[in-house]
Amino acid sequence: MAAFGRALAALGLGLLILGGVLLLLARVPLPWGRLPGDVVVHRRGWTLFVPFGTMLLVSVLLTLGVNLLARLFRR
Numbered sequence: 001m002a003a004f005g006r007a008l009a010a011l012g013l014g015l016l017i018l019g020g021v022l023l024l025l026a027r028v029p030l031p032w033g034r035l036p037g038d039v040v041v042h043r044r045g046w047t048l049f050v051p052f053g054t055m056l057l058v059s060v061l062l063t064l065g066v067n068l069l070a071r072l073f074r075r
Helices: 002-027 052-072
Strands: 038-043 046-051
Touching: 038 052, 046 052
Parallel strands: none
Antiparallel strands: 038 046
16 A cells, blocks of 8 residues: 555656646747647637647657667666
8 A cells, every 4th residue: 555655646647747847838939839730719708729730749759869769778
């Protein structure tokens, strides 16, 4: 039971750190967010933003990063 408690505490600490990083990143102007391919629909009273271009870029970057790590740690 103690191992489960330590795991929950570590998860909570990790979420706290991630939340702090996200709050800090919200203040930093990032170079993406309105890429070509991002769809923005403005209507009376609401706005819909679907970041297709950003999702594609993040997907490609994560795929490259995971493949690089897999090659580095392959035996």
